[in-house]
Amino acid sequence: MRKSARKAKLAASKTAVPKAGLSKTTLLKKPAGNPAKVTIRKLSTGVPGLDDILGGGVPEFSLNVLAGAPGCGKTTLAHQIAFASATPKKPALYFTVLGEPVLKMMRYQQQFSFFDETKLGNAVRFINLSDVVLQKDLAAVLEEIIAQVTAANAGVVVLDSFRTLARKANSDVGEVEVQSFLHRLAQFLTSWQATTFLVGEYVEDEIRDNSLFTMVDGIIWLSQVTERNSVVRKLQVMKLRGQATVPGLHTIRITEEGLQAFSRTLGLMGDKLKPARRQRLSTGIPDLDTMLGGGILEGDSVLVAGPSGTGKSALATQFIAEGLRLGEPGIMAIFEERPQGYARRADSFGLTLKSAEQKGTLELLYLRPLDLSVDETMQAILDAIKRVDAKRLVIDSLVGFEMALAPGFRTDFRESLYRMIGALTGAGITILSTVEVEDNFISLQFSHYAISFLTDDIIRLRYVEIDGQLRKMMVVIKMRGGNHSKDIREYVITDKGVVVIHPRRTDYAEMSTGIPHRTGPRRAQENEAAPEPKASM
Amino acid sequence: MRSVALRLINYETLKNGASETGTAATFPMTERLRPHLATLMGNGGFRALLARALVLASAEVSWLRKVIVNADGALEGLETPYAQLKPAEFRDGQVVLLAQLLRLLVAFIGPVMTLRLMGEIWPQLAADNVDFGNGDKK
Numbered sequence: 001m002r003k004s005a006r007k008a009k010l011a012a013s014k015t016a017v018p019k020a021g022l023s024k025t026t027l028l029k030k031p032a033g034n035p036a037k038v039t040i041r042k043l044s045t046g047v048p049g050l051d052d053i054l055g056g057g058v059p060e061f062s063l064n065v066l067a068g069a070p071g072c073g074k075t076t077l078a079h080q081i082a083f084a085s086a087t088p089k090k091p092a093l094y095f096t097v098l099g100e101p102v103l104k105m106m107r108y109q110q111q112f113s114f115f116d117e118t119k120l121g122n123a124v125r126f127i128n129l130s131d132v133v134l135q136k137d138l139a140a141v142l143e144e145i146i147a148q149v150t151a152a153n154a155g156v157v158v159l160d161s162f163r164t165l166a167r168k169a170n171s172d173v174g175e176v177e178v179q180s181f182l183h184r185l186a187q188f189l190t191s192w193q194a195t196t197f198l199v200g201e202y203v204e205d206e207i208r209d210n211s212l213f214t215m216v217d218g219i220i221w222l223s224q225v226t227e228r229n230s231v232v233r234k235l236q237v238m239k240l241r242g243q244a245t246v247p248g249l250h251t252i253r254i255t256e257e258g259l260q261a262f263s264r265t266l267g268l269m270g271d272k273l274k275p276a277r278r279q280r281l282s283t284g285i286p287d288l289d290t291m292l293g294g295g296i297l298e299g300d301s302v303l304v305a306g307p308s309g310t311g312k313s314a315l316a317t318q319f320i321a322e323g324l325r326l327g328e329p330g331i332m333a334i335f336e337e338r339p340q341g342y343a344r345r346a347d348s349f350g351l352t353l354k355s356a357e358q359k360g361t362l363e364l365l366y367l368r369p370l371d372l373s374v375d376e377t378m379q380a381i382l383d384a385i386k387r388v389d390a391k392r393l394v395i396d397s398l399v400g401f402e403m404a405l406a407p408g409f410r411t412d413f414r415e416s417l418y419r420m421i422g423a424l425t426g427a428g429i430t431i432l433s434t435v436e437v438e439d440n441f442i443s444l445q446f447s448h449y450a451i452s453f454l455t456d457d458i459i460r461l462r463y464v465e466i467d468g469q470l471r472k473m474m475v476v477i478k479m480r481g482g483n484h485s486k487d488i489r490e491y492v493i494t495d496k497g498v499v500v501i502h503p504r505r506t507d508y509a510e511m512s513t514g515i516p517h518r519t520g521p522r523r524a525q526e527n528e529a530a531p532e533p534k535a536s537m
Numbered sequence: 538m539r540s541v542a543l544r545l546i547n548y549e550t551l552k553n554g555a556s557e558t559g560t561a562a563t564f565p566m567t568e569r570l571r572p573h574l575a576t577l578m579g580n581g582g583f584r585a586l587l588a589r590a591l592v593l594a595s596a597e598v599s600w601l602r603k604v605i606v607n608a609d610g611a612l613e614g615l616e617t618p619y620a621q622l623k624p625a626e627f628r629d630g631q632v633v634l635l636a637q638l639l640r641l642l643v644a645f646i647g648p649v650m651t652l653r654l655m656g657e658i659w660p661q662l663a664a665d666n667v668d669f670g671n672g673d674k675k
Contacts, residue, residue: 102578103645117649121657128579
């Protein structure tokens with residue numbers, strides 16, 4: 001190879017490969033036939049779920065605003081980003097300005113698990129600018145920031161609160177000076193290859209008039225939405241130059257781990273297609289499997305609807321237990337009953353769930369806290385599915401699920417449910433959801449949610465009055481993937497769980513109303529044996 | 538906490554010699570801490586913290602009541618007690634005040650972070666297995 005060619009090749013390889021030890025660099029990519037474009041690398045925020053919402057993370061060297069009313073989690077978010085992205089070589093400088101006293105801030109922030117004390121002083125450094133701001137002008141503030149950033153070789157810079165600084169400066173020197181300061185600050189920090197976050201207490205109306213929002217590359221808006229007695233935290237990426245973000249309001253939650261974000265489109269992206277040939281899964285009730293044409297199709301969403309006491313939870317437990325017996329791990333998302341009660345009932349049917357839980361093939365998720373969002377619930381379920389590699393999922397029940405949601409989410413329940421079920425079945429999970437419906441003895445209601453469009457199969461349980469008894473009947477209403485029995489079958493709940501008895505009855509009409517009438521002559525019979533003992537009076 | 542304070546004073550004595558730590562009408566330890574803590578919490582924050590520590594220390598060492606924290610966060614009024622007291626008594630005041638300052642830091646930000654902050658000034662502290670969480674009252 002000629003010397004010049006070797007040189008060119010070496011130069012090209014240096015352009016394409018990041019330097020060792022640098023996790024974030026700007027590279028040139030040159031797709032064939034197109035001029036080279038810069039690749040903007042992204043910083044991970046360290047906030048679970050947020051990088052996906054941002055379209056991969058925060059663009060490197062960008063200038064961003066973390067805005068919102070007090071108490072929305074701005075400072076926590078800024079800390080989380082700082083701790084996630086800082087290294088001793090490219091530290092994060094956290095400038096505090098006339099806001100929360102630093103000792104208090106550190107006192108509270110260290111409670112979060114992301115707050116790594118070992119990074120303090122080297123990778124994450126706190127610098128108080130209050131004295132400079134109070135005693136000097138904006139030029140001195142800028143000078144101090146430049147001196148600190150230069151001395152530390154900072155990779156991430158946080159100014160908390162920028163709003164306080166701007167307000168003070170506005171009253172002293174006017175808006176133009178503040179803009180000029182911001183312009184020079186942005187120019188320096190970008191040239192210095194620092195990614196910057198300006199934290200501020202802003203209200204949405206200010207976006208129109210405040211030139212800050214025009215100048216910055218990104219705006220992450222945090223808010224708290226109150227509806228009736230519930231408060232839900234929300235996050236919106238109002239602006240982020242250079243990359244596609246997920247639009248809309250996303251739920252966030254602050255726990256001891258810090259912030260966690262739940263994308264409102266969680267589950268709509270990256271769906272796997274259901275396999276062309278799907279096997280049928282047994283429900284654990286042989287006669288019901290026959291009624292379903294051999295079982296539930298893998299990846300289907302099944303709705304079991306019926307009034308209270310008809311055995312919906314028992315049927316759901318049998319479905320999971322049968323899966324466990326066949327080596328298919330499962331998840332039971334329970335909203336109405338405590339896991340212990342669930343496990344006890346399963347024990348009474350001879351379906352011990354405890355051993356599966358201990359083996360890690362079953363998780364009982366008790367999701368009862370109020371003010372949940374569907375996205376959080378979905379994340380909890382998706383995480384559990386990943387943990388146990390689940391093939392079957394029970395949601396017991398949709399009514400309990402709705403009750404656990406914050407009122408603001410209940411209005412979107414159907415849409416959210418559609419998204420959630422689509423995401424889960426798309427991932428090949430077979431879902432059995434239960435829903436309580438009231439029998440009205442006039443018609444056969446499937447669900448008051450009108451959600452049959454999002455279920456592949458519907459099994460309806462109902463009470464029917466026969467011979468002075470309220471007996472239980474089941475019928476398969478719908479099966480998207482194939483033919484099914486149209487028989488209305490009587491069943492009982494025994495110590496084995498739900499057991500289908502009797503072939504379909506031909507001697508009654510209008511069974512579906514719950515008050516059938518005999519159509520044929522009454523067969524000569526002794527007293528018909530009751531399937532369940534009648535109460536003695 | 539007194540033992541930790543004493544140890545820090547000893548570090549400083551070894552570093553600078555007795556002239557700076559024990560034989561002048563100053564509290565060099567608080568002066569040493571001032572720029573570090575002021576960077577973190579501002580001069581005002583440091584001043585407030587030191588003033589609180591001084592009040593708490595005065596309950597144990599009565600002559601500290603005549604000492605004040607000025608606007609810059611420096612201690613004033615040390616000359617008279619320095620001239621009147623025995624060196625050991627003056628030093629005791631230094632130890633108690635520093636111990637109270639450390640105790641306040643531990644109360645606010647916990648022993649781990651206090652140790653890290655102090656470790657930035659006196660790196661030998663980490664190697665000495667100093668325990669800021671032992672809660673000694675002396």
